[in-house]
Amino acid sequence: METTVDLTIQKIRDGLSPRANWFPPATTGYSAISRSYFWSSSRKDPLGILQPATVEDVAAILLNLAGAPDELTFAIKAGGHIAPTGFNATAGLLIDMSLFHNIHYDATTQLVEIGPGALYEAVYIYLAKHGRTVNGATSCPGVGVAGFNLGGGYGNKSNQYGLAMDTIQAIEVVLPTGQIKKVSAQQDPEIFRALKGGGNNFGIVTRWFMTTYEEKGFYFKSLNFEREHFKEVQKAIWSYIQKQDPKSNVETKFEWTTTTAGQTEPYAFSHTELFYDGKTPPAGLFAEFLDIDQIKERKQKSTWHGMMKHLPTRRQTYAGELANNLNDLPENFRGRYTHVMLSRYTQELIAYAVDRVEEVGNKLEENGGLQLYPDIWPGYPKMFENSPPSAWPRPPNKQPSFPLPIRCLWKGSQNDAFWLETLERLTNDIRTFAVQQGCTTKDAPAYYNLSLDGTNVEDIYRENLGPLSKLRGELDPHGVMDRTGGFRIPPIWVQK
Numbered sequence: 150m151e152t153t154v155d156l157t158i159q160k161i162r163d164g165l166s167p168r169a170n171w172f173p174p175a176t177t178g179y180s181a182i183s184r185s186y187f188w189s190s191s192r193k194d195p196l197g198i199l200q201p202a203t204v205e206d207v208a209a210i211l212l213n214l215a216g217a218p219d220e221l222t223f224a225i226k227a228g229g230h231i232a233p234t235g236f237n238a239t240a241g242l243l244i245d246m247s248l249f250h251n252i253h254y255d256a257t258t259q260l261v262e263i264g265p266g267a268l269y270e271a272v273y274i275y276l277a278k279h280g281r282t283v284n285g286a287t288s289c290p291g292v293g294v295a296g297f298n299l300g301g302g303y304g305n306k307s308n309q310y311g312l313a314m315d316t317i318q319a320i321e322v323v324l325p326t327g328q329i330k331k332v333s334a335q336q337d338p339e340i341f342r343a344l345k346g347g348g349n350n351f352g353i354v355t356r357w358f359m360t361t362y363e364e365k366g367f368y369f370k371s372l373n374f375e376r377e378h379f380k381e382v383q384k385a386i387w388s389y390i391q392k393q394d395p396k397s398n399v400e401t402k403f404e405w406t407t408t409t410a411g412q413t414e415p416y417a418f419s420h421t422e423l424f425y426d427g428k429t430p431p432a433g434l435f436a437e438f439l440d441i442d443q444i445k446e447r448k449q450k451s452t453w454h455g456m457m458k459h460l461p462t463r464r465q466t467y468a469g470e471l472a473n474n475l476n477d478l479p480e481n482f483r484g485r486y487t488h489v490m491l492s493r494y495t496q497e498l499i500a501y502a503v504d505r506v507e508e509v510g511n512k513l514e515e516n517g518g519l520q521l522y523p524d525i526w527p528g529y530p531k532m533f534e535n536s537p538p539s540a541w542p543r544p545p546n547k548q549p550s551f552p553l554p555i556r557c558l559w560k561g562s563q564n565d566a567f568w569l570e571t572l573e574r575l576t577n578d579i580r581t582f583a584v585q586q587g588c589t590t591k592d593a594p595a596y597y598n599l600s601l602d603g604t605n606v607e608d609i610y611r612e613n614l615g616p617l618s619k620l621r622g623e624l625d626p627h628g629v630m631d632r633t634g635g636f637r638i639p640p641i642w643v644q645k
């Protein structure tokens with residue numbers, strides 16, 4: 150006998166437009182989509198996968214979910230890169246947004262319209278043809294526009310323009326009640342604000358309208374250094390921080406990896422990416438990095454296409470590009486990001502973060518570990534000078550706030566508990582040291598996109614949580630978004 154879950158799904162399917170797709174288990178589409186996540190730890194086996202094709206499809210799905218049996222969960226998937234489990238995958242109904250991949254540049258408004266199924270690399274490559282670019286994700290191919298923008302979005306141009314969400318001019322969203330709205334600073338400003346950093350709490354986004362900037366070419370160079378140069382690299386980071394150039398960005402990973410063929414101990418090396426928004430950086434800006442002996446000189450890049458092709462793909466560690474017989478990651482790696490939010494660095498904090506990660510990195514192989522690194526990624530003091538209000542609170546007086554991300558990959562679900570506990574401990578230790586150094590405060594809001602499972606929503610939204618809860622109560626009277634995973638803002642329902 151059919152269950153009411155089956156009947157709900159059937160009803161949803163019956164209401165979809167002809168271009169929409171439905172992939173039940175054991176179909177090619179099902180296998181491909183339910184496996185296409187960055188982290189294999191994200192994967193789940195859904196009851197079936199829906200690919201809506203129109204905004205009306207999305208509205209019909211949410212309307213039907215409002216009256217569905219309680220046990221029917223769902224998940225929304227864009228680029229599939231968020232790490233905590235259950236955020237973009239489900240054992241219920243998976244809503245895959247891939248058909249919303251349209252990108253359109255309007256030369257009159259100089260805004261780009263982007264579907265939430267698009268990946269950032271496609272946006273850059275499309276816009277380059279128009280001599281334009283956006284302030285989006287840059288560090289890795291495959292990151293989706295939707296998840297990145299909904300969580301905030303730190304990229305190569307954040308020092309100059311703030312977060313990706315700060316450069317959004319309007320958003321088309323289907324509210325949990327099925328209502329379709331285009332919101333902006335002028336139209337429904339409360340909802341507009343709530344969507345910027347609010348994750349998947351307020352419905353399903355169906356279109357972004359983002360500011361574009363003139364693209365005149367840039368400077369991008371990646372450098373790799375052996376373990377013996379770690380102290381010099383740390384000094385180079387410190388020298389770079391003193392120069393405070395908003396058009397530049399520098400990220401340095403200190404990586405431990407066990408993918409090295411024939412080696413019994415983890416291989417440690419450092420990887421730095423130098424970015425400048427202009428073909429030629431000011432003389433000396435990156436000098437201290439360029440003076441250190443590199444493992445293998447790599448060519449400088451000046452186009453998005455070139456840079457994206459140059460960045461490691463899903464199964465490559467940064468070591469994969471070195472000529473010393475390093476293997477790719479296994480297909481089914483598991484993993485997480487964690488982070489500490491900072492307002493500034495000290496030399497001591499850089500050294501502490503690297504040394505503390507090294508203690509764990511040196512024993513990586515004991516629990517199936519594959520890769521571990523802290524990413525020293527300093528932010529410019531005035532990065533939020535022009536940032537408009539958002540759900541995610543920024544520090545008062547436009548102070549900077551940027552993550553020190555830590556990434557860990559491992560194999561085997563039996564190792565999940567070990568690594569999740571280890572990452573939590575590592576994060577707490579580095580945060581405690583950073584507080585002692587005056588580089589952050591205990592209550593600095595956590596960054597949605599790089600937070601560990603179980604992070605408290607209070608720790609993300611701080612003083613904004615109350616108003617956001619009230620808004621959620623108004624916009625989601627049936628608690629539809631409670632059926633999906635994410636850092637959930639509790640709704641406050643007011644009786645009318």
Ligand SMILES: Cc1cc2nc3c(=O)[nH]c(=O)nc-3n(C[C@H](O)[C@H](O)[C@H](O)COP(=O)(O)OP(=O)(O)OC[C@H]3O[C@@H](n4cnc5c(N)ncnc54)[C@H](O)[C@@H]3O)c2cc1C
Nearest residue numbers: 227228229230231236237265293295296297303349353354
């Ligand atoms: C390799 C890698 C590099 C990264 N680099 C950076 C970086 O440089 N800077 C940074 O800030 N972050 C970075 N991140 C984190 C990244 O910003 C988040 O993982 C982001 O959520 C990815 O977006 P997505 O669309 O790929 O993810 P998905 O996993 O598809 O989606 C993320 C969340 O958004 C929800 N969602 C997706 N689409 C919609 C929609 N249309 N409406 C409502 N909700 C939706 C999903 O349900 C899910 O909860 C990186 C992650 C990885 C794995």
